[in-house]
Amino acid sequence: MSNRLEQLLVAVGNRRPIVSTWKHFVEVENDYRALADTIIAFQEKYEWDFIKVNPRATYYAEAFGNIYNKQNYTDVLPELVNYPIKRAEDLDFFLQEKAAEYNPFYEQVLLAKRVRKGVGDNIPILQTLFSPLCILTFLAGHNPYPGVNKPKSKRESELNVLIEKNPAGVKSALEKITEVLKRYVRDTLENEIDGFFYSIFGHGDEGELAADVYAEFSAPYDNQIFETIKEKGGTVMFHTCGPASHPEKFSQNKYIDIIHWADQEEHTPSLEKDMPWLNEKIAAGGVDQNLFKDNNRDKILNQAQKAADARKGLPFILTAGCGLPVVTNDESIWALKQAVVNGKK
DSSP: OOHHHHHHIIIIITTSOEEOOOBOOTTTTTSHHHHHHHHHHHHHHHOOSSEEOOOOTTHHHHHTTOEEEEEEEETTEEEEEEOSOSSTTHHHHHHHSOOOOOHHHHHHHHHHHHHHHHHOSSSOEEEEEEOHHHHHHHHTTOOOSTTOOOOGGGGGGSHHHHHHHOHHHHHHHHHHHHHHHHHHHHHHHTTTOOEEEEEOGGGGSTTTSOHHHHHHHTHHHHHHHHHHHHHTTOEEEEEOOSTTOOGGGGTTOTTOOEEEOOTTSTTSOOOOSOOGGGTTOEEEEEEOGGGGGSOOHHHHHHHHHHHHHHTTTSOEEEEESSOBOSSOOHHHHHHHHHTTSOOOO
């Protein structure tokens, strides 16, 4: 774990939960300078204990060939115009094409660097990273967010179809993606960034991806990236997304420091005092992210206080179970902070 996060846990974590949250700012996210300044303003307003940088969700896929209409968003994703992998055979052409366009990644290095300059040296900052398998899902024209319907018109590019028809091509594509991500990790961590918030989206849900498929087609590439983060002294905050995210499956991974999941979902583990399956990892969560759309101050205070009580005396990050909605209520965001901190307002 990074020195800044270790110091934060010693200075604050023994008294109360660490608290932070994050969201997409889609109106400015395609200009890294404007996005950095917006993240800095969000931090200055709420004074979170650490910053999780939320870049645009598509920059990884842009680097490998996806094209988007950024004038037309649905929630956090712009309209997909074109993508390189429409069938299993396309994986072979993908591998023959030139290397990824690194500029979308370099923009995010500059984004994190600008945030660091804006907030000073003391606040821990985590940049966001998607797994290679999630990026490949985007490159096949699909949305890896859990529960999203798969269009019949894209049946031939569904992940399980690609794996069934061209497993070697899938693995080679994942290796290509992984090598670029490792370069990006090194470049980011050289700029006083403390680690990565690493998301596998819904791939922890065995209804979305079988456990043996994850073990073969995600875990080896995830671990390569985790090793690179650790070589640079960085922190791994691991996010498994959705209503059946099974965080318990990942707690044995030696590289993971923090596990973040939507504990308010019906089919995920709740926060308890005694959670031996965590294997001494730090839990993160506590509040339903959907509550932040409207003024649900009392509900958020209640969930936050219950979570804080459940993990009292233990290292714990109080946050929403996923990123906040694009449109949020200010009173609700303040409630998360004020559940455990007398923040200014």
